Amino acid sequence: MNRMLLLLMTAAFFTACKNEQPSNDQARIVFEPGDLSFIASSLNPKQETMSALYGNDSALRSLSKDGHQVIAGAVMKLVTWRYHDNPQYFGSKINGELLSVETIQAGSNDSIAYQLDLGTLQHQTPQAERIAYIMTYKPVQIP
Template sequence: MKALYSLFAVCSLMFAACSDNKPVELYNTKAALPSSPKYNLDGLKVITSFVNKTKGTASTLYGNDQALKSAIDGNKTVGTNEVFTLVTWKQQDDDHWFGAKIPSDIESVEVIKTTSSGNSVAVNYQQLNGKSLDLKADTSGQSERIKYILGQKPSVLP
């Protein structure tokens, strides 16, 4: 009987040793933003975040104090010295939580800066694409993107 228990223990240890344990990353380094002089998130606050399930992306809109105040007021008028930065990531499955999605590789960074130009306000839009943050040269559709970004409602925080 003692031999049977010993054999059972040895077989259990062998089965436990045959598992497929792949190393799991504790931190999502894939979604980290590269440092670049093309954009700057220092001092910006989160205005809102959202997910596009059809495209499989997650986005966060950041802004400086003037942009945050303008977003809270509903962006009725564009003021000077506002900076909006929309960062969009592709999504991937979360290894730690079944069914959850987390950000993956960076897809784009869109930056809107407003400056005063005489009596009017000039709006500068840039779109940086991919991990290398290449400047998108195609300027078609910029006005729609500006309208879309400025139309985002801020998250309600307690």
């Protein structure tokens, strides 16, 4: 009887220690914004992507002003993910594959630098158009 109990406990011990790895298509990649704060987000159902715009205080002030004039020292990062269904909640979406990270930096002499830090864009677009698009984001109003 003791051997049977010991055998069952040993089997339970080894089967309980299972380390399941998520499948690659369901793994979430978390973007670390560093010192930048969340400014706005967007969803593109046709391309099945979601984007989040992060920036420093100068970027927030730039986007809050009428006309969206860039303030010197503004730094913005537009992070885009492919989204997929959330397996825990019916009808909701969560971010999945990280597609791109784009950065805009405003210099002191009205120059704006654009850089694609990570990934590729789905459509090749001139830098000036990407900058203009990113500057159309309106900051989320938090009460």
